[in-house]
Amino acid sequence: MNKFVVNILLLITSGMSFLSCEKVITITPPPYAGKVSIQSMLEPGSLPIVYFNKTVPYFDSKINFADLVIRNANINITTGSATDILKLDSVYDKVYCEYNYYYKGSKPVQLNKAYTLTITNNNDTYTASCSTGSISGSAIDSTSYTANYKDLYGEHEGVIIYFKDVPAQVNYYRYEMDRFIDTATKKAEVKIVSPCLGRDSVQVQELGRSVFSDVGQDGQQLKIVIEPAYSHNPGTKGYIRIQSIDKNAFNFFDQLDKQKLSQFNPFIEPVFLRDGQFGSRAIGYFSAMIKSNPVLFVYPE
């Protein structure tokens, strides 16, 4: 066979053999009967807030809260004979340049009370209960910082919080840090692009992606390590709190965390969100929490 032809064939084949091709495709997903999303965490001393949104088909073009919020719903929270009727409200999020919508009550949440949430929208009614008496606040003993920490999420830096678990009951905790960010800050290593922020700084409430339970460690000194969401410099300050949350919130956020891991990590089986307090027609939680007193934290690097 002609040597030239052989060489040409070899060249073409070697070039094509290991070329993979990637393209955006249109998938027609199975029909999706939308649900509603209800999220509310009562904090004693604060006014009750309920996020009431619709879920949308996965490839739907609606991505903003203004499109997702369900307006004109009747939402009330009762405790004993007292009823608080919540009204639609909003706050402007300067980081994402959009309004966040929620329903807000007018009566501060009280300690040691049982609350019932009732939402009526069109002909559907959703109810759930929680109690501010079922949880106990904790206190942060100390904090520190590590540049290298290995856990389920790989190796990362971490803010370390030491606190004592409240004994003789099952407790669940979540991390919170209040700090300021600006457009020089990165979130999850991605630079924040916000035309609304300009040169301003804005206060954000950074929440830990993981929630923790004291199962097997009742009444002991606990240590949790949190990967910060935002970048920082030496001397960056923030105020850390430990949120004591109830079981409903723990179950919800725990499965969200597991699902996110499975979304990112292709070696993990997908996690389905399970029915919670509202049954199969709504995703979410209605729960209570108590925050610890804030502790100033200064990043060493």
Next chain:
Amino acid sequence: MIKYLLTGVITLLSNYTHAQKITISGYVKDAASKEALINASIVNANTKSGTSTNQYGYFSLTINTTDTVELIISYQGYRLQAKKVTARQNVQLDILLENTSSNLEEVVVSSVRNNRNVQKAQMGVIDVPVKAIKNFPVLMGERDVLKIIQLLPGVQSGQEGTAGFYVRGGNLDQNLVQLDEATVYNPNHLFGLFSTFNVNSINHVQLIKGGFPAEYGGRLSSILNITMKEGNKTKYQTEGGIGLLSANLTFQGPIQKNKSSFIISARKSHINLLLQPATSKSTSYSFYDINAKMNYELGEKDHIFLSFFKGNDNAGYTGASSLNYTTDFGNTTATFRWNHLLGSKIFSNTSLIYNDYHLGLGSTQNNYYEVLYTGIKDFNAKTDFTFTPNDKHKIKAGFTYTYHTLYPSSVSSKVPRRGNQITINKDSIAKRYSNELAFYLNDDYDVSKTFSVNYGIRIPHFTGGGASYTGIEPRVTTKISLNTTTSIKASWTLMNQFLHAVPNSTASLPTDTWLSSSKLIKPQKSSQLALGLFKNFKNNAIETSVEAYYKTMDNQVLFKEGAQVLLNTNLDSILTFGKGNSYGVELLIKKNVGRLTGWLSYTWSKTTQQFAQLNRGAEFPAAFDRRHNFSLAGSYELSKNWTLSADFVFYTGRAFTLPTGRVTVPVNASLYDGVYYDYTSRNNARLKSYHRLDVSFSNKKTVKFWGKKYEREWVFGAYNLYSRLNPYFVYLTTNADTKQPEARQVSLLPVIPSVSFNFKF
């Protein structure tokens, strides 16, 4: 079942006590090389009853005493032979069949052409002589056994670029692939683009996908038996070839003429040489395989064989499609076999077998990585007896014992920002030991001219992982002949499987981890019922069959939702168990002789699984469920020298899990983006349909070189001729500009032209 077995034994003994019978036994071999011809048909032309040769080419046929009997001996690709034998006393003969260089050369010397596919009480069995494999299209210059197997009804290929095949709704691990009786756990090169089996060293391939005789066990879905050549007993022979991916060389010949022989065959890739100009340095692939075998006839009654196989792949791939991997995997097997004849009616074989398999895989996708090591080492001893007391019974009995050592370990985590990824030290993996013992008894009984039954029982026993399990596996296949070319068959089999490869449904690479049964991991079990209609046309030149099957599978294993494997994770604790079932209809139309040969195969099937802890407990399609599976494979002799071969495949896309809804959770700032998936059901979406056409032209000639004749062959081919971008996998992402979710499809192989050169002298 025991009652039936006793009845069978009594019946055969009563037959055995009849005098006036003689036994014709011996071997059927290739006339030129004296290579055994496996599953050759020997038919008594007077009575139309017959038998077939076993894995060593041996047959035993007991008939009534008569002056002469005409035997018709046939084997695909060989000239039919009619042989008259004086049948007054036991006769031992070696029958030599002549290879036809062309399908056109076949001469029909008798009206009794091979119709064993119709008349045998066996179903779900497909024999593929190596000559048929050599007539089919080549992939990137390589002829391949597994590619042919994947074109058969009831068999589905894995996705392009991954390993393995699926049979009748069973997972990859439910196929037992054996090379000279040694298990080959991963029979693939280049992630399944073709197999580890070098066609030049193979004698015969047989696939059993249902109606399993009792001698086979340990897997639920199929047995793929590959027999290596013994080596030319008459002269030294060299053959080889070079293609785009690899070069191979086979050398065989007599050690002692007509008494012992050897064959050694090696293949090595040279892909790296071709890749380097086109890809980055971190993309590489190399593989090799070596087959060697020798045999020695110790006398008329004893024959020993020693086989060895080693194959290994090593690859690194970096770059495209958010997918990086490095892998090293391989199999090593060694088999010692001793054939012994106890008279002319009992054939025995004793085997000592060793195999060693390992897969090491490091893979990175979407900034997460997994490191996996899975290995199996087996020591196996077995003895089988075949007793042919008369022309109605063929009884097989035996036992097998295997000692397994498994090394399962894997880790999955996010790629660290600094420092090294976790690595697995093979020596530190906690080994799992187990024992598998099985006894079996099987009778192939021709009750009458129209009714046959193949029935038996297998009793496997397993100990390991703190548990002990015993199974009882009745097997029965019946056949009713409607006429000489038409029959109806039915079969029912129970199977147990004590080894499990747990598949990862989301990763696009083969990350299956092998585990043995334990207290927590119960043995997989299946029950399969099949019914078939078999019909031959044009004097058996065209074979057709329609088979329907229904299979249930218990104790299936998958990973739990959200289970992440860490170095110290007890794998048993992150598994979940369920059941599966599969049913389908398979059509096969096959033409064996003439200028045009080939087959058409179509399978309609449905495979579902149900796990209490997955998909909210509801039934869901298996990841490898494909409704339609069509293939057309053919070879046409254009002239004496030129042959055109082609195959076309079409199948429904693989199932995968797609979120149907999107939930926004306004939880202020966290590392997560606040957007979550609402999954409504598992495996609820399909990749796009897969179809592909492969074509090759071959030119074969006998030419003179330095005064000596040798055969040479040029093969020009194209894989995926019309360059269909078939889906490899789909992943979800968010468009950075529009913030809209979108799906991206990754495809692997466009059209790939090829050229290869083969020689033989």
